[in-house]
Amino acid sequence: MWSHSIPAVAVLSLSLALIYFVRSRDASSAALVAMIVVSHELGDFATGLKPTWPGGPHIGLQLYHFPAIDFVVEGLVIVIGWLIYRRSLPAERRTTSPVNVLLVSLLLLQLAASITFSLYPGIKKC
Numbered sequence: 001m002w003s004h005s006i007p008a009v010a011v012l013s014l015s016l017a018l019i020y021f022v023r024s025r026d027a028s029s030a031a032l033v034a035m036i037v038v039s040h041e042l043g044d045f046a047t048g049l050k051p052t053w054p055g056g057p058h059i060g061l062q063l064y065h066f067p068a069i070d071f072v073v074e075g076l077v078i079v080i081g082w083l084i085y086r087r088s089l090p091a092e093r094r095t096t097s098p099v100n101v102l103l104v105s106l107l108l109l110q111l112a113a114s115i116t117f118s119l120y121p122g123i124k125k126c
Helices: 006-024 027-047 067-087 097-119
Strands: none
C-alpha cells in the first residue's frame, strides 16, 4: 500500500520524468510522463481505497464495491483512451477491424473484471 501513497506517487512521477528528461532533453514530454503517473493514482482513488501517506488516513471512492458503477466509469476511461489512440492513427486505419476489436476486447476484459468483483468479493484489492 505504500506504493500508492501520495509521497510515493510524487517520488515516482518526478523520478520517471527526470529520467525521461535526462535521456531526451524534452521538458514537455517529461512533464507528460509525470502527469501519466499521477493520473494512474487518480484512477486508483476512484476504484479503491489508498493511503495518503504511510500510516495516514485512507481515501478513495471504492467503486470496486459497486461493480456496475465501476464498469461504467472504467468503460468510459477505456473508450476515451481508445478514441485518443484512434486519432493517432492514419485516417485509413482508424476504422479497421483490429482497431475496433481492440475496443471490444478491452471492454470485455473490464466486464469480466467487474463480474468477478461482484461474484467473488474477497478478491477485491482495496
